Amino acid sequence: MKMAALNLSSLVLASSFLLLLSSSAIAAAPARAPPPPSLEGLLRNGNFEISPKSSNLKKTVIIGKHSLPEWEIHGLVEYISGGPQPGGMFFPVAHGVHAVRLGNEASISQTIPVKPGSLYALTFGASRTCAQDEVLRVSVPPLSGDLPLQTLYSSDGGDVYAWGFNATSNVAKVIFHNPGVQEDPACGPLLDAVAIKELFPPKPTRANLVKNPGFEEGPHRLLNSSNGVLLPPKQEDLTSPLPGWIIESLKAVKFIDKKHFNVPFGLAAVELVAGRESAIAQVIRTVPSKCYTMTFTVGDAKNGCHGSMMVEAFADKETFKVPFQSKGKGTSKTVSFKFKALAARTRLTFFSSYYHTRIDDYGSLCGPVLDQVQFAPLARC
Known part of the structure; x- marks a missing residue:
C-alpha cells in the first residue's frame, strides 16, 4: 500500500515537472504575430489630403524622398489641387481636393501588410493631363502592368481603375510609375485616390459551373465615386480584379x-x-x-445609355446574339441557350456589338449590362 502511494506521488511529481517545463517553453517561445485583418479601404494617406510641409514644396514640386506623408517618391512628383492651373490647364480631381502628378519616369510607392497567397485589388482614380498618349504603370513586384490612359471613359475626369495581384509575402510594395517621356514636362498621369481590397475568389458549383457568376466579388468602390470601376484590358483570371473572369479586350x-x-x-x-x-x-x-444550358441577363444601367444594343456570347465555336432595345430606364431581360461541349475546356466570351455614349453626356462611354451568368449541365441533349 505504501509502495502504491509512493508510486502515485512520484507520478504526480513527474507530471508537475513536465507541465512546468512545457509552460516555460511556451512562455519562452516568441509569440507569432496574428495575420493582418482583411484589408479594404484607402491606403495610408491614400487620398493625398495630408499635404507635404510647405518647406518641402517648391511651387507644386515635392522636394525630398519622404516629403509626401506615408509615401516614398522618386523623380519629379507634383502636389496638385484640383481646378484651373497656371498656363491655362485644368486638372480634374474627382475624389477629393488634392492629387499627385507623376512627371517623366517619376514614381510613388508605399509598403503595406498583406497575407501571402491572398488575392488583392487596388482601386485608384487616375487620368491623363494632356492629349498625349499617357501610361500609368502599376507594380507590386514581381507583378507589373501598364494602364493606357488615352481613352477617357468619363468626361468629368473621374475614371477609376482596379488592378489585381497575388501577395507573395507578408508585405507588398505598391508602386505607381510614369514610364513615358513626354515632350511637354507639364504632362503626366494624375493620381487622386488609392484603395485596396482583399478578394475571396468564389468556386463553381454543380448547379452553376461559372465562378463569380453575378460579379458580386469585385474591387473596392471609392466612397465619393459614382462612375463605377474600370477593369483594365488584358487581365488574366489568376490576378484579375474581378475574380474568375479574364479581361481579354483592348479596352x-x-x-x-x-x-x-x-x-x-x-x-x-x-x-x-x-x-x-x-x-x-x-x-x-x-x-x-455533353450538353449544357447557358443563361445570362442583359440590360441597361439606368445611366442614360440608350439605343439598339447587342450582346454577343461565344461558347467555343458557337455564337449567340442577344438584341436589347434600351431606353435608359433600367430594364433587363434574361435569355437561355443550349450548347454541346467540344472539349474538356469551354471558353465563354461576352462583348457588346456596338458603341454607345450617354444621351446626356456624349463624352462618357457606356454599354449594355451583363449579369447572372449561368452554365449548367443537362441530363440529356
Whole structure:
C-alpha cells in the first residue's frame, strides 16, 4: 500500500515537472504575430489630403524622398489641387481636393501588410493631363502592368481603375510609375485616390459551373465615386480584379454597383462600355459531347445609355446574339441557350456589338449590362 502511494506521488511529481517545463517553453517561445485583418479601404494617406510641409514644396514640386506623408517618391512628383492651373490647364480631381502628378519616369510607392497567397485589388482614380498618349504603370513586384490612359471613359475626369495581384509575402510594395517621356514636362498621369481590397475568389458549383457568376466579388468602390470601376484590358483570371473572369479586350470593362446604377441581380454587375473592344471571358470545365444550358441577363444601367444594343456570347465555336432595345430606364431581360461541349475546356466570351455614349453626356462611354451568368449541365441533349 505504501509502495502504491509512493508510486502515485512520484507520478504526480513527474507530471508537475513536465507541465512546468512545457509552460516555460511556451512562455519562452516568441509569440507569432496574428495575420493582418482583411484589408479594404484607402491606403495610408491614400487620398493625398495630408499635404507635404510647405518647406518641402517648391511651387507644386515635392522636394525630398519622404516629403509626401506615408509615401516614398522618386523623380519629379507634383502636389496638385484640383481646378484651373497656371498656363491655362485644368486638372480634374474627382475624389477629393488634392492629387499627385507623376512627371517623366517619376514614381510613388508605399509598403503595406498583406497575407501571402491572398488575392488583392487596388482601386485608384487616375487620368491623363494632356492629349498625349499617357501610361500609368502599376507594380507590386514581381507583378507589373501598364494602364493606357488615352481613352477617357468619363468626361468629368473621374475614371477609376482596379488592378489585381497575388501577395507573395507578408508585405507588398505598391508602386505607381510614369514610364513615358513626354515632350511637354507639364504632362503626366494624375493620381487622386488609392484603395485596396482583399478578394475571396468564389468556386463553381454543380448547379452553376461559372465562378463569380453575378460579379458580386469585385474591387473596392471609392466612397465619393459614382462612375463605377474600370477593369483594365488584358487581365488574366489568376490576378484579375474581378475574380474568375479574364479581361481579354483592348479596352476596359466597367464594374458597377447597385448604389449608383441599375443592377439586375444582387449588388454588382459589369457594363460593356467599349463595344467589341470591351470583352470578358471565363474558361469552364466541361465534358466533351455533353450538353449544357447557358443563361445570362442583359440590360441597361439606368445611366442614360440608350439605343439598339447587342450582346454577343461565344461558347467555343458557337455564337449567340442577344438584341436589347434600351431606353435608359433600367430594364433587363434574361435569355437561355443550349450548347454541346467540344472539349474538356469551354471558353465563354461576352462583348457588346456596338458603341454607345450617354444621351446626356456624349463624352462618357457606356454599354449594355451583363449579369447572372449561368452554365449548367443537362441530363440529356
